Every structure is written in structure tokens, then in C-alpha cells.
Amino acid sequence: MPNEEELIAERRRKLEDIRKLKINPYPYSFDVKNNSAQVSSDFANLKPEEHTKSIVKVAGRIIALRRMGKIAFMHILDEFGKVQLYAAFDKLGEKNYEFLKLLDMGDWIGAEGHIFKTRTGEITVEVSDIQLLSKSLRPLPEKWHGLSDIEQRYRKRYVDLIISPQVREVFKKRTAIIQSVKEILDEKGFLEVDTPCLQPIYGGAAARPFISHLNALDMKVYMRISNELYLKRLIVGGFEKIYEFARDFRNEDIDRTHNPEFTQVELYQAYADFNTMMEITEEIYERTAKKVLGTTIFEYQGHQIDLKRPWQRYSMVEAITKFADINVEKLTDRELFDLRITYNLQITGEVTRGKMIQALFEELVEGKLIQPTFITHHPVESTPLCKPCREHPLQFAERFEPFIAKMEIGNAFSELNDPILQRKLLEDQSKELNEGSQEAHPMDEDFIQAIEYGMPPTGGLGLGIDRMVMILTNQASIRDVLLFPFMKKV
Numbered sequence: 001m002p003n004e005e006e007l008i009a010e011r012r013r014k015l016e017d018i019r020k021l022k023i024n025p026y027p028y029s030f031d032v033k034n035n036s037a038q039v040s041s042d043f044a045n046l047k048p049e050e051h052t053k054s055i056v057k058v059a060g061r062i063i064a065l066r067r068m069g070k071i072a073f074m075h076i077l078d079e080f081g082k083v084q085l086y087a088a089f090d091k092l093g094e095k096n097y098e099f100l101k102l103l104d105m106g107d108w109i110g111a112e113g114h115i116f117k118t119r120t121g122e123i124t125v126e127v128s129d130i131q132l133l134s135k136s137l138r139p140l141p142e143k144w145h146g147l148s149d150i151e152q153r154y155r156k157r158y159v160d161l162i163i164s165p166q167v168r169e170v171f172k173k174r175t176a177i178i179q180s181v182k183e184i185l186d187e188k189g190f191l192e193v194d195t196p197c198l199q200p201i202y203g204g205a206a207a208r209p210f211i212s213h214l215n216a217l218d219m220k221v222y223m224r225i226s227n228e229l230y231l232k233r234l235i236v237g238g239f240e241k242i243y244e245f246a247r248d249f250r251n252e253d254i255d256r257t258h259n260p261e262f263t264q265v266e267l268y269q270a271y272a273d274f275n276t277m278m279e280i281t282e283e284i285y286e287r288t289a290k291k292v293l294g295t296t297i298f299e300y301q302g303h304q305i306d307l308k309r310p311w312q313r314y315s316m317v318e319a320i321t322k323f324a325d326i327n328v329e330k331l332t333d334r335e336l337f338d339l340r341i342t343y344n345l346q347i348t349g350e351v352t353r354g355k356m357i358q359a360l361f362e363e364l365v366e367g368k369l370i371q372p373t374f375i376t377h378h379p380v381e382s383t384p385l386c387k388p389c390r391e392h393p394l395q396f397a398e399r400f401e402p403f404i405a406k407m408e409i410g411n412a413f414s415e416l417n418d419p420i421l422q423r424k425l426l427e428d429q430s431k432e433l434n435e436g437s438q439e440a441h442p443m444d445e446d447f448i449q450a451i452e453y454g455m456p457p458t459g460g461l462g463l464g465i466d467r468m469v470m471i472l473t474n475q476a477s478i479r480d481v482l483l484f485p486f487m488k489k490v
Contacts, residue, residue: 007139014102015135021099025135030110033057037080039115039123046117056125058083059110059133061162062103063140072100076109077162084118085111087127096130106136106162154485167480173292174469174481178245180288181265181465188280190241190267195230197223197247203447204228204385206439207250210260223249228385228460231268232415233450235458243267245465256477257407260486263465268415272459273387274398277412278374280461281402282309285372285468292472300405300474303370311402315377316361324364328357349432354379354395369403376400384425384441386413404471410463417455423448 002010018025034056046052060076060083070089075082089097091113103109113127140163141149153160153167160167182192200219202209204226214221227246234242245265252258269276289296289307296307314322321327328336336356340347345359357379369375377389377396389396398414416422426448429441469481479485 004139008137011104011135011137011139014104015137018099018102018132018135021095021102023099023132025132027131027133030059030131030133031057032059032110035080036060036076036078036083039083039125040081043115043117043123046115046123048117048119048121051116051126052114054115055112055128056115057110057112058085058125060108061136062105062107062109063162065103065105067101070097074103074109076111084122084124085113085127085130086116086118086124087111087130091126091128092130099132100130103132104136104139106138106140107132108134108136151487154479155487155490157483170469170473170475170481171483173473176292177288177469177472178465180291181284181463181468182245184284184287185243185265185267188241190243190269191239193231193234193239193242193244195224195227195234195244195246197249199224201442201444201446203441203444205248205250206383206441208252208438210249210251225250226462227266228462229444229447231266232455232458232460233447235268235270236450236453236455240270241268254486257467257470259466259478259482262478262482264410264462265465266460266462268458268460270456270458273414273457274376274400274412274459277459277461278311278313278400278402281374281410281412281463282307282311282372284463285404288468289472298472298474300471301476303405305371305405305471307372307404311372311374313374313376315396316357316375316379317377319365319369319373319375320357320360323368324360326360326364328353328360349435349437352379352381354381358382366403366408367406370405373403374400375403383413384429385416385422387416387418407467407471408464409467409471410461412459412461415455415458415460417451417458419448419452422451 015025036058039056039058058076060078062074063077063082064075066073072087074085074087076085087100092100110131110133111125111127112129113125116124116126118124141159199222202222202225207225209225210223212221212223225248227244231242231244243265245263247261247263249261251260254260285307286296286309298305317328333353336353337351339360340351340356343363345363347355347359378399380388380395380397383397383399386397386399389398400412401408402410426441426443430443432440433442466478466481470478473481475481
């Protein structure tokens with residue numbers, strides 16, 4: 001069995017032989033008239049062994065090739081599927097037939113000919129003219145499975161897409177999901193906008209940024225971790241409903257649900273609060289599932305999920321009581337803080353009741369949230385950008401996170417628009433940053449000045465698009481829904 005280097009050398013020799021036939025192995029264009037889906041649809045009613053006078057002109061990559069004397073059968077793959085070609089010596093002439101011997105799996109070809117249906121019922125092009133469009137110098141893998149190959153699938157996504165139709169379908173669905181979300185927001189009167197990826201001050205999330213240097217101005221700059229603060233500036237400026245599909249960058253762990261570069265949609269609506277954002281979240285997921293999957297009920301990693309509205313709602317304290325059987329409201333500070341040791345909870349900085357509640361929820365509850373669930377009323381320590389809860393303003397913030405299949409899929413606030421309180425909270429965050437916190441929010445003086453001009457009551461929502469695609473395509477890892485996930489350099 002020849003190794004890959006030997007196979008490449010053989011293909012290079014064939015390339016030279018093709019050139020000797022005065023055939024350009026890399027022509028400039030080809031006038032495609034038909035695709036595989038059209039061919040299948042237009043001639044579906046043919047009877048076995050029925051020939052037509054209809055001529056088609058197709059192109060694609062050879063994914064199957066079988067030579068038998070002076071005839072050859074091929075399957076070519078285009079974006080829409082595959083189609084069979086039948087090539088015979090008496091139809092092609094000597095030069096083309098000699099050229100046919102030099103073709104390999106993976107080569108791109110264009111072909112013209114009449115349509116017929118084989119005895120076995122396969123719609124086939126009887127080739128009268130054939131043209132090489134690109135000679136493939138590397139052989140396609142015959143097998144693509146096993147742990148070591150999973151790594152290669154991500155590194156060489158272009159090969160993965162060639163040989164795995166199911167992978168191509170995932171990314172077609174990703175596009176359909178994004179289009180659905182945009183259509184829903186457009187229908188609701190939201191305006192799509194663009195904000196900077198490169199920022200002089202990062203903010204809008206608790207995350208470590210990527211840092212760079214802008215030579216032209218000799219200044220430190222950051223890749224955005226969120227577009228939140230810029231979108232709020234637009235609300236101040238008078239836009240009432242806005243959204244952005246944003247590529248965000250966070251210098252954090254890489255795992256099943258995290259990639260350093262990811263996509264989320266953030267939207268803001270003036271005169272609304274987090275209750276409105278819950279309704280929008282439900283609608284986006286329910287309608288998108290119906291459009292892309294045809295149903296709200298589907299399987300995800302062994303769990304049957306139902307996205308039909310309304311979703312479950314629990315405050316964080318209620319969720320801890322229900323799913324962990326711990327009533328934190330009845331515990332003294334000492335009793336609550338002792339649970340840090342019991343459950344080996346990792347808390348940075350000063351231990352507070354709010355931080356303990358957050359840590360207990362993450363450790364004991366998140367993994368039990370299978371069906372769509374809103375977790376509301378987060379500790380005030382969890383965010384400096386959210387209005388205090390109306391019922392318990394000193395303890396909780398008017399914030400929710402939606403969960404599906406143990407994954408947090410978004411984040412939403414009744415947005416803080418009190419500039420005095422906002423300044424205090426960002427000053428507190430800035431102090432934590434100076435004391436060594438890697439995820440604290442820096443002070444953004446321009447943002448404070450913006451809301452000092454007055455920002456109306458506003459509801460804000462961010463939804464992770466990659467995780468949404470994971471759920472709606474039944475993919476276990478975020479790497480399976482990113483065309484080019486970030487990989488360690490080899």
C-alpha cells in the first residue's frame with residue numbers, strides 16, 4: 001500500500017502527463033448550467049434504462065471512480081449533492097479517453113451530456129464532453145474516525161467538509177439559524193448596527209481581554225469582549241431598538257462550550273426591562289426551531305428538549321432550594337460560608353452572601369437544568385451594569401440567564417441607567433481590577449458621560465449563537481459548529 005508521499009508523487013506525474021496532452025489542468029472558468037439537485041428533481045420520473053435528449057452541464061469533485069475497460073463511472077460532488085457520470089471511449093474520442101485515465105478521486109471536473117436512468121434506477125449523465133477544472137495533488141482520506149482524527153477534522157475543516165455531508169449540513173443550518181434570528185428581530189422593528197471590535201477600553205462582561213498595540217497612535221488597544229457599552233451609547237443617541245451580530249474575543253479557557261472567538265447577538269430595547277427580554281428569548285428560540293427543524297421538540301445529547309413557550313422561571317435562590325435542597329435564606333452568614341468548604345467552592349476576593357449564592361448555583365444547580373429555564377434575580381455582586389431588583393435592591397440584580405441542556409445560553413438585564421450608581425459600581429470594579437482581579441470591569445469614563453446625558457429605561461439581551469447552533473443541530477462541542485475553531489499550534 002503506497003504511503004501519502006508516494007501517492008502525491010504519482011499524482012504529480014499524472015499532472016505532467018495531462019500537460020503533455022496540451023490540457024490546462026487549472027483553467028480559468030467553466031460554464032455550469034445545472035447542479036446535482038436540479039438534475040435529480042428534473043428527471044426523477046424517468047423509467048429505468050430510459051434515455052432522454054436533454055443535455056446538462058454539471059461540475060464537481062470526483063468522489064467515486066470506477067473504470068471497466070473502455071467505460072468509466074464517476075460520482076461528482078457539488079454543493080447540493082452528487083450526480084453520476086458515465087463515460088465511454090466511443091463517445092469521448094481517443095484524447096479525452098487517455099485523459100480520463102489520468103483522473104483521480106478528488107479532482108474537479110466539468111461534464112456535458114445527455115441524461116438517462118440506469119437499470120438500477122440512478123439518474124446519470126452520459127458524458128459527451130469532459131474538462132479538468134482542478135487536479136487534486138493530495139489524496140482524500142478513506143477513513144475519518146477515531147480520537148486522533150477528530151483533531152484533524154478541526155484542523156483541516158476543508159477536508160472534513162469534502163467527505164462529510166452531515167458536517168456541511170450543520171453549517172447550512174447555522175446560516176439558517178442566523179437568518180431566522182435576524183428575520184425575527186427585523187420583524188419586531190429592531191435596527192441592525194455595527195460597533196467597534198477594536199476598543200481603547202474593554203467592557204460589558206466579566207472576562208479577560210486580548211491586548212494589542214496600535215502603532216499609528218502608540219496606544220494599548222483591546223479586542224472587544226462585548227459590544228454592550230457601545231450599543232447602550234446608541235440608545236442614549238436616540239435609537240430605540242437595535243441589535244448586532246458580534247464576534248467577541250475572550251482570553252479564557254478553551255473547552256466544550258468555549259472558544260476564544262465566538263458569535264453572539266446583542267439587542268437593546270428602550271422602555272423595556274428584563275421581562276420583555278425573556279419574552280423575546282422564548283420567541284427567538286421557539287420560532288427558529290420551528291423554521292429550521294419543523295418542530296419545537298427534538299433530541300439533544302440524549303435529552304428530549306421542548307422549546308415551546310412559556311419556559312420555566314426560577315430566581316437563583318428558588319433554584320438552589322428546588323434542585324440542591326438548600327434554603328439559603330434560612331442560613332446565617334456563618335452557616336452559608338461553611339458550605340464553601342463542604343462543596344469546595346472557589347471564590348476570589350472577599351466572601352459575601354451573594355458570591356456564595358452564585359457559587360452554590362454554579363456548582364449544584366446548573367448541571368440539572370435540562371429543559372429551557374430562566375434563572376432570575378442574580379446577586380448584585382454578579383454585575384455592575386444591571387438595575388437592582390425591585391423587591392430586594394440591596395441583594396439582587398434584575399438579571400436573568402437562560403439555560404438549556406445544562407448550558408447557559410445568554411444573559412439579560414434591566415439595564416442600569418442611573419449614572420451616579422453606575423459610576424460607583426464601576427469604581428468598585430476598577431478597584432478590584434487594580435487589586436489583581438483578572439475579570440473585573442475597568443472604568444469607562446466616556447460611557448459614564450454618555451448615560452449622564454440620559455438613557456431611557458432599557459432591556460438588554462445577549463444570546464450565544466454558537467451554543468444555539470449546538471442545541472439545534474445536536475452537536476456536543478462548540479468546535480463542531482465553528483468552521484475553524486481555534487487550535488493549538490503544532
